[in-house]
Amino acid sequence: MAVQPLTDQEIQQRLGQLPGWSFADDRLSRTYVFKGHPQAAGMVAEIATIQVELDHHSELTLGYNKVGVSVNTHSAGGKVTALDVELAGRIEEIAPRHGARAD
Numbered sequence: 352m353a354v355q356p357l358t359d360q361e362i363q364q365r366l367g368q369l370p371g372w373s374f375a376d377d378r379l380s381r382t383y384v385f386k387g388h389p390q391a392a393g394m395v396a397e398i399a400t401i402q403v404e405l406d407h408h409s410e411l412t413l414g415y416n417k418v419g420v421s422v423n424t425h426s427a428g429g430k431v432t433a434l435d436v437e438l439a440g441r442i443e444e445i446a447p448r449h450g451a452r453a454d
């Protein structure tokens with residue numbers, strides 16, 4: 352069975368475990384700030400590796416010292432699902448090693 356969208360209540364509950372992430376326009380999103388461009392790019396590269404492993408892919412934006420992550424599940428009609436929450440959690444785990452801080 353295809354992955355089901357989470358309800359707004361379920362999303363709010365899961366956001367409690369994902370500080371810095373927000374829910375708007377049917378997407379989970381977060382921006383991270385880094386010391387400089389190499390650190391930001393390194394974070395993007397590791398996110399890409401995780402996304403290949405999970406077979407779930409966010410929209411990533413790389414700036415000078417910022418990385419934006421925004422994700423929903425295409426196969427669930429562009430809604431937020433447990434797959435998005437899982438990816439966000441995996442990204443949170445690696446962020447400290449890249450020196451990421453809140454925007």
Ligand SMILES: C[C@H](O)[C@H](O)[C@H]1CNC2=NC(N)=NC(=O)C2=N1
Binds near residue numbers: 424425426427
């Ligand atoms: C065939 C492949 O598994 C699918 O296209 C995957 C790939 N990555 C994906 N990523 C996201 N964000 N949503 C999806 O529905 C999705 N589907």
